[in-house]
Amino acid sequence: MRSSLIYGLLFAILSPIFTFGQVFSLPEGDRSLKVKFELINNLIVLPIEVNGTPLSFILDTGVNKPIIFSLTDQDSVSLNNVRAITIRGLGEGEAIEALSSVGNEFRIREDMVNPNQQVYVVLDRDLNFSTTLGVNVHGIIGYDLFRDFVVEINYSAQHIKFHDPRYYQQKKSKKCETLPLTIIDNKAYLDGAVVLANDKEVPVNLLVDTGSSDAVWLFQDIEKGLGVPDSHYDDFLGKGLNGDIFGKRTKVEKVRIGNFVLEDAKAAFPEMNSFSLIKNLGNRNGSLGGEILRRFNVVFNYHAGQVTLKKNNLFREPFRYNLSGIEVQHNGMRYVAESLADASGVAYQEDDSFGNVQLLLENRTRLSLVPEIIVSTIRAGSPAAEAGLQEGDVILAVNGKPVHRYKIQEVIQMLNEREGKQVRVLIERYNKDLLFSFVLKKLFE
Structure with a gap:
């Protein structure tokens, strides 16, 4: 399987966004809702009903508006107020044609509803992650959930708590560390550091991407000290919205997030032509994906500009490589x-x-x-x-x-x-x- 995923579901929607007052909410008086999810190849797969049709979505902090794809002849979804648009993302291909639909009901369990959700639909049958994940996946969803809730992800128990931010209070624990989270264009960025060689620590700014099953991607920057280590090999890194992503697979001596340090961490340097459709990367140096995030239980608080990390029982698991090829x-x-x-x-x-x-x-x-x-x-x-x-x-x-x-x-x-x-x-x-x-x-x- 294209194991680094798809492992790079780093979708960036650059088309103009119109919100139309969309919002998820809990029933009056409820302060949180717990939802079970499947953890498949480091990716969080959530059940969500769209206009009454049960579908499965990957929870992806790297995506702005929900995207539906991988629809088959057996799937039947009714969508409202549809128009044609163009969307762009990672990969070597061109921008692709899609549909935009507004006024749709998204429901998580019975209690959590957005009655007026905007969604994009990609009709290209080649964009199909179900075949590589081994379960039916119909789309991705991200920012709208993180905007409306404080999102507590328990990777080890495989459940999420969506907290009403009006009532949420951070639990104090010496085992947790709360770090600044920067939200730019509806995406979350976290400062960290990597050690590639000679014990020299290089500070990095990383896109937090729950929709990537990989560990860490780094953008090559010799002046900054981000050069590809001598021990590496060419590899398929993932599939983006606009095509396949290739690069060099390697490992780094350390990845540091706050005071947490992961040694001999899996890493990759993607070919930068995969990012050609993204006009401005700013000071971003790469991405932090699911193979590192799953080693923590994580609380995303976009409202406070914070993320809280706590090591779980997956923290010391070895990093997974495609040894067979x-x-x-x-x-x-x-x-x-x-x-x-x-x-x-x-x-x-x-x-x-x-x-x-x-x-x-x-x-x-x-x-x-x-x-x-x-x-x-x-x-x-x-x-x-x-x-x-x-x-x-x-x-x-x-x-x-x-x-x-x-x-x-x-x-x-x-x-x-x-x-x-x-x-x-x-x-x-x-x-x-x-x-x-x-x-x-x-x-x-």
């Missing part, structure tokens, strides 16, 4: 035939979002319709590429485990378990089954 995604459905004797006792871990159809045949064979997982891209010089795997290969099994029994994120973990691990991948190519084997190597010597 394989990116995977769903590619429609396929039939899988299994003997019931062979399948007995198997605990299936199926993704209900994509469905599963099973037929039991007279010879005690189960014929199941399951999601097909393919190699979407492969990194040149990676262990998988050297072993002979190719883009378009259909993955059948990893280390003897049939992949249709697992979620796509679990398959990715199998392919990238640890350095030195031998990985066996059974694939189908031109109606032939082929077995490849390779060893996951160190990325940085």
Whole structure:
């Protein structure tokens, strides 16, 4: 899968914004609302109803107005007051045509409602993150929620509390640290520092981006001391609104946010032509994404210009790299035939979002319709590429485990378990089954 996401859902909407008095609110007398979310590849996926239709949105501090995309033939959403517009964002492509719709009801659970929400709709079918995340995702939403509430994100428990800012009081704790948060053009920026080499700390100003599954992106600036470390490799970094984003993957000695320090942190230097449609980056030096943010429980208080961080039980987890070089995604459905004797006792871990159809045949064979997982891209010089795997290969099994029994994120973990691990991948190519084997190597010597 294109693992650094999409991992760069750094969407910047530059078209004129018209608010029309939009606001989310809680029922009178309620001071907060707790909402469960799914944490998928460091991204927060929230259930939201749009004009009565249940959809799923990524919570993205890097986006201004909500965007709907990835609509399929099975999706039916009614939208009000539609007109054509042009929107721009990250990626190597041109600005794209979209629709703007106002006067829509956005509802989170029964209690939290905006009856007059503006939303953009992108009709390009290529802009589809469901295939890489393994669950249906219909859009992204950001600033409107952070504008109307104090947003408390508990990454470890996977729930959010939306607090009415009129009543919110910050809890005092020695384990928490509150830092200044600068809001510019409806986006949040945080000061920090990185150490690339020689223990020299370089101050950086970072866009806070919950919609990026990566750790930290840095913009190359030799004069400032932000040069690409010698140990790096070229990589796909993510998918933006206007196309793919490439750059150099590396790690830095330290990332410091306030008094919190993360060592040997995953980092990337994106190619700056991906930012060509963004007219003014100001003093921004990069972005802070979900792979670092998930290590904290975070309170965003845009009203007070503050963010509060508290380490959680994910803080010391190692940073995740694509060791195999394989990116995977769903590619429609396929039939899988299994003997019931062979399948007995198997605990299936199926993704209900994509469905599963099973037929039991007279010879005690189960014929199941399951999601097909393919190699979407492969990194040149990676262990998988050297072993002979190719883009378009259909993955059948990893280390003897049939992949249709697992979620796509679990398959990715199998392919990238640890350095030195031998990985066996059974694939189908031109109606032939082929077995490849390779060893996951160190990325940085």
